[in-house]
Each structure stands twice: as C-alpha cells, then as structure tokens.
Amino acid sequence: MGELRAAIALLVMGLMLLCGGCAPQGGGAVLPKGIPVVRVRILQACSEARIVATSPLWAKSQADLTPQPVSFPAAPGSILKLVNGGWIAGGVPLGSGELTLTPGRAGTVSVEGRCCRGRYRLVPVGQGLFDVVNDVDVDSYLKGVLPVELYSTWEEEAYKALAIAGRTYAIFESKVTGVRRAYDLNSDERSQMYKGIASETSKSIRAVEATAGVVVAYGPPGQERIFRAYYSSCCGGKTQSSHDAFGDDYLPPLGEFDRGATCSISNKFNWGPVVISKAELSKRFAAWAKRKSEQEGQPRPELRMQGVARIEQAYVNKLGRPVLFYVTDNANLRFMMRAEDVRLAIASEANGGPTVYSGYFNTINEAERIRFIDGHGYGHGVGMCQWCAQRQALLGWRHEDIVIANFPGTKLIRAY
Template sequence: MAALRSASPVVRLTNPSGKLMMQGAGLPPRAVRTPVDVRQTANGWRVVELAGSKRAATLDVALVGPIEFHPPAGVHGVVAFDGTDWPGPLRLVPVADEPGVPGAIDVVIDVPLERYLPGVLAKELLRSWDLEAFKAQAIAARSFAICEHAHWSSVRHYDLIAGEASQAWVGVTKDPKPREAVQATRGMVLSFEGRVVPCYYSSTCGGTPANAAESLTRNPNHGIAPLAAGATKEAAHRDCCADAPRFHWQQSFANAVICERIRRWATDQREAQAEREAQVVRVAQVERDGRIQPARAVAPVDGAALGKNASPLKGTATPITVTASASVTAAKALKVESVTSEPSVGARAHTSASPSPAAGGTSVSAAVGVPVAPVQHAAPLQPAAQVPARNGIVDIADDAPLSELTALTAIRSINIIAVNAAGRPTSLAIHDSTGHVLQLRAEDFRRAVNYAREGEPTPKDRLNSSHLLKVTVNGTEIQFVGQGFGHGVGMCQYGAQSMARSGSNALLILRTYYPGAAVVRAY
C-alpha cells in the first residue's frame, strides 16, 4: 500500500516457502528462489534470485509483455510484496508509456471478488465496529467493485486501486469479522432501477451528505437518487457521525503551500485535458448500456436475510474476479485492477495507485443478475495502452479555470458561494492577489490542496473535507474550520457504525445512505 517509484524501479517478491513459480506467454514455468527482484529491461525482464545475498543469481528473460509469479503448488497461496501478503498469483505488467518513468511496472493481482472483499473491509473499518456495519460495507464495496470492473475492463489492464482512489485493501486478512460479513452478504448488491449502484462512501460526512454528480464526478449518469442524498434537507443526518474524530475540526495551511499544490494540480489537469482532446483513437462508445446486457431477474433481499442471525447465502453463479494492480515507480502503492468473472478462485496481485482488469472468464452479466450503472465517464474513453491517464487523472476538471489556477501565487480570500439542499458547500470563490475571482467546485479545491502526482508521497497535511464552515486568510496563513473527513457521497462509515450500535441492521443503514436503492441478490 506504500508507493515504490524510482528511476529504475524494482519489485521484490517473496513467499514463505522460499520459492515462486515464474511464467509468461511462451515461457515455461520455472521455479525461482526468493527473495526475487524483478525489473524491466530493453529485451524483457531481469530477475534476480536470492536477491541481496551472496548467492544471488541473475536471469535475463526475453519476454515481451507481463510476467507472472505463482506460489508453488501445495504451499501458502500468497505472494509477499512491500511487506504485505497478497493473494497470489501476481502479474507484473510493463508500462512503457509512463511519462518520465523508464521501466515502470504495474503489479497486478487478479482475485475473485468474494476473496477480495474481506481485505477491503479490514482496511476500511475499525475492527471493534459492529457486524451490521461490516455487512453494509461489504454490500457497498461489492457494488462499487462490480461497477468499476464493468467500466474499466475493456479500457485498461486494471479496474481498482488499492487505496482511496478506489477502495483500501490489505490483501489477505485473517480477521474473522470481515470474512463473516462478506460470507453473510455473498452476492448481494445495491440496485436502483434495475442497475447496480456505484456505491461511493467515505469516512465521515459531517452530518451533511454530498451529491455525486455535483461534487465527486462529472458523469451525468451519477445524478441518480441513491447518489444524491444531499438533494434534500431531509437527507441531512446532523449528528450521525458526531463520535468521529474528525466530525468537527480546524486546520491551518501556509498560503504558499496551497497555491503551489493548486498550480501543480491545475497544470496536470490541463495536460490530461490536452491529451484527451488530441487523441484520435477513441473507443467506440464506452457506456454501460451497450456493454452490459441485462441478465436474469433478481429478487429483492428480504429484510430478515440481513438480520443479526442470518445464515450465509449460497451463491450459484461464477465468482467475479478482482484484479489488483500497482505501478511501481518512484513510490510504493497498490491498486486493485479489475473485476471479472472467472471460473477459478485464483488471484493476482498488483501494486501501484491505479486500477486494472483481469483477463478471461465469463461475462459480468452472467454472474451479476442486473446491469451495471456507469461509473466514471459518459463520454468515450481512450484505450489506456495508447493514452494513459496523466498522473492517474481520470475525471478532468473541465469546468474549473485551469489556466488561471496554474498562475496562482497568493490567495486573498476564499468564500463559499453555493451549497446543496442539505447545506454542504459545493462551490468556492478564490480571490487571488491580482484581483481575479476564480470559481471552483468545493471538492475540486480539496483534491487540489491534497494533490500529489502519482508516485509521489501523499502530503502529510491534507484538507480533511470540502465541508467547510469558515475560511480565514491571514496573510501567509489560511485557516479552515469544517466538518467531516472525505467526500461525503453515499454511506458515511462512522454514521453506519453509529446506526449499527443503536440496533439498525445493514439494510436500514444502506436505505438511509442510498435513498431509493434496494439490496438484491445478484448471484
């Protein structure tokens, strides 16, 4: 989950047995002794067995394309990378077009969805929390992963990032509570008007929810009721997460630091925008309607099915596979790359900060009984192999004054100029030192203040939320008073735990945070 980026990136892999099986297209399986260091070369891969020891041996592998490392048959089925056990096998994908980073590598894990989810819950929620909160999180995370896969599987080589860009993921977990929650909700997803809902969620909403379409994405398809809890005053849950450590907070930043981060964010946004506009090769039309065909009907889940004594549901469909992938360049990060249906229960791991899809297997619609709602773009997408997202940027801030923001040197004041129906800020006005007024989405402002290019360490001082109550500029310092932690769309995790502690089950929690949606058994 850390990042590993350098001019000549190296991936080190281990297994408790001291061995891994190496293979690739046209490359017969071969046992290699761990630890193994792997890097790209001009002709393929350089693999160093027993790396770091006097017995180290170097293998030059002439292989164009990915190389895989599997746990030996009959031993612990994990591959360790960056101090964490990932469900093996693990696939290293060369990224020749990574800007300014020669030899970049995506470390990808293809893992069945139901095996992937416990590691999400173990990272997203506190171990002491109630089981019903874990069940609600399992259904939300499953729905989100399915939508991400449906969106990315034909666009790039991973679907999900193991981090806040998608969902946090710890790989293999032995914690029984996440496992129990996933098993008890097996195959359950959140549905709205016959489609799986991309269930965004965040730590602490601050009592006031955000709407996805006006704060988190620019996809008009996200303007659906379950993702628009902030569209009505009644949706506000004023004290739902009052126990959260960041329910109410104050932060101070140097004016110059904020301006520098905004300039970098705006610069990269403009470059991503230019790449998109200059690209000639386009995918015909990446819309869920055309790619995911309706499958069999699914029945709503009976409220009792998620009761506290509910028995595990027995799935009948082929398990969906999630691919975790990560670019290894100047920093260490892990991403989950893809969700695909595969008959096997094997897994692949990857490390970096971006998503990728697993290859092969049956279609998602065969395993999921409802079509999938669009997740990211309404417009056509470019194949990632030809036009990679610059610094991981996917949702480009076309409506932001990017040109002016790239020249921002000092801020005189920041005012809240628009809020949603629930009272959460949606738009800010930045008054700069030249007298210009720059209007920006509140959530884009948070992203810009917290911005780090892919492979760079995340800033230690990060703006907790765009749910701002007051902003004061005192010359070289900017002080913020606000509520919440995260984007505020969808389920509030601390709010879910508060409801669970008060006796609410997972169904009621999900109905509260995704109004109008229903839990259904997809498989």
C-alpha cells in the same frame, strides 16, 4: 539492493511430479469460479520489484503458451526488472510483455512486501516501468479492504453494510471503468484501501462471507442495476451528490441527503478552525495541480495559478453544503473548483501539517493566512457514511437496512 545470487532456478521435472501437474490455468483455487474477479493495481510505475516466495510459483509471460514453474528465494527474495522490454530476475530471463505470477498456495508470494490472494500481473507501462496488478476474487479482496477502512472495534452489522457497498463499488468499477485499462481499482483512497492478506481479520472474513454475492442496485423493478456505490468516513450531517463531487451523471441514490446528527459520534463531525498560511497553501495547490494534470493526462487550468490569495464558497447544494469554491490567485485570477478538489489540494503534501478533512467548511481570508471554520465531516461525503453506518449498527439496525438508508431508493440483490 544487495548481491543477488542465482536467484531464480527453473525447477526440473521433479517439481512437476511433486505438484501433480497443478499448473494454474487461470481458474481453480487461485481464482474461484463464479465469484467476479477484480484487478487491483497495488503498485504503480515501478522500475523494479522485490519478489519473495516461500514455495514455488508459476510464471507466464505473454509469449509463453503455458505457465512455467519457477522458484524465487524466500529471503532476501529477488529483484525483478524490465530491461529492454524483457523480464529478468536474478540474471534469469522470464520472457516479455505482460508477466503473470501465480502462487502455488495463497500467502506464499509477496511483491514489494504486498502479500495478496489470487495472482499478480506485471504490466509494462513504458521506459522500463511497470505496474503490479493483483487479480483477485472480489470476496478475498474485500477481506483485505474492510479492516483498513473500518475500526477493529466497530459493529459486525457496520462491517457487513460496508462489505455490500464495497462489493458493489468494486464490481461496478470492473464492469465499467476497468474496461478501458489493465486494472479496475487502485489500492489506495482513489478506490478503496486494500492491504491484502496481512490486514485480514476474523471480523472482516465473517462480514464478507455472511454477505457473499449481495450487492446494492437501483432502477425500476426487474431492471435494477448496480452503480458506483461510493462511501466515505463521515458525512458531517449533510452529503453531497456524486454529480457535484466528481462530475458523474446524477443518480438519485447518490444524491444529497440530510442525515441530521447520526454520525455526531465521530470526532470529525465538527472540526476547525484550521489555520494555514497562504504561502503554504500556494505550494500545496501547485503540487496538486501538477499531480492531477499527470493523472488526467492533460494540463489543469490551476497550473496557471499564481499562488493562493483567497478561498471562498461559490455554490452550496440545496442542503447548504458547499460544492464549489472560488480560489483567487495573486494576479487576481479567479478559479472555480469543486469542493472535493479543494479538499484534496489543501491536503496535498501536508506532511502531517494542518489540513482540512472535507470540502464542507467556510473560510475567513486574513492577510497572510486563511482560517477554515465550521468544518464538518471527513472525506468526500458521497453515498454511504461509515460513521452513520456504525451509529445505526449501535442502535440495533440490521446491515440490510443500513445499506438502503444510506443509498435511498435501492434494493439488495444477489450478483452471484
């Protein structure tokens, strides 16, 4: 990691005067008032993190009453570690417990190369490990989501439709899922892809600002509620419900819908055959079961799977899209798995090798390998379809109509 010099120096009173006593108090310019803040876990279980700052920032540990002004070197930065429960960077202690780092100005601080708006919260998770969480207002967050989720050439109305879906999803997660933990969202495909300031584009900024405050809601008049407004890349013509895909309670706007050939402009609308050896599938299912068990904190039944001998459809939804598969192992034990889990297991550790793009396929089981045929779509296929939205935008639809068509029975409301 290179030698660290006096990496951090507490600044003297001069800085306080220079800044006019501008220590952030958790609001102000960093986290604007009125716009909901979402907590995005950008790094998980780190043993160290490189902090680079081009201007002073403010650090506050759990024990500090007020934030302390701190200077990190711009290059090569400083390595921050958690040693015996205490934070240390470049030999300088920074207290214990949760540590908050607030940039003096947006864009001046990066953690492990991730430069985000808002502030960074470093949360101990045990044994010298910590998560890095970015507390950021939902609109700044979305500006760094849309360009990663959508192609740069796509229509402005498709961007705006996704801004509304993404905003609803993020706020819902912060109100419901995040209540039980120190973060609301992951920064990868487990939630929405998010890469911070570096990924922002003029198109993403315009789409977020043009729709600021607007979310999609469902319920009787006067009692509309936001919901987990899922979206995915390409539905392949038929969606699946969030109930079938994830085990959520059934909600009509997240049900199964026939979208015809709307997203047939995607090259994943039809795919296959994809051929993968049973030996390779066995490795991938084992790796998936291990990781999924760790994530869920309890052993998955698939941990007992002795290789993969056959995969076949077990149940299709009312539109004919498979939602459950049987996976039979070499001991002739049969495991029933969600199509969504089968997709992720097959894609697990594919390392650029052949894989399936959705759980919407059929199979031909051969002696040594499985052929995945009649594939349709890309992603989980629940809720809004990005390629359907792009097609509708190309046909001249307004973003409001795109959102409601993708979440039938809903209406748009203002959340802030």
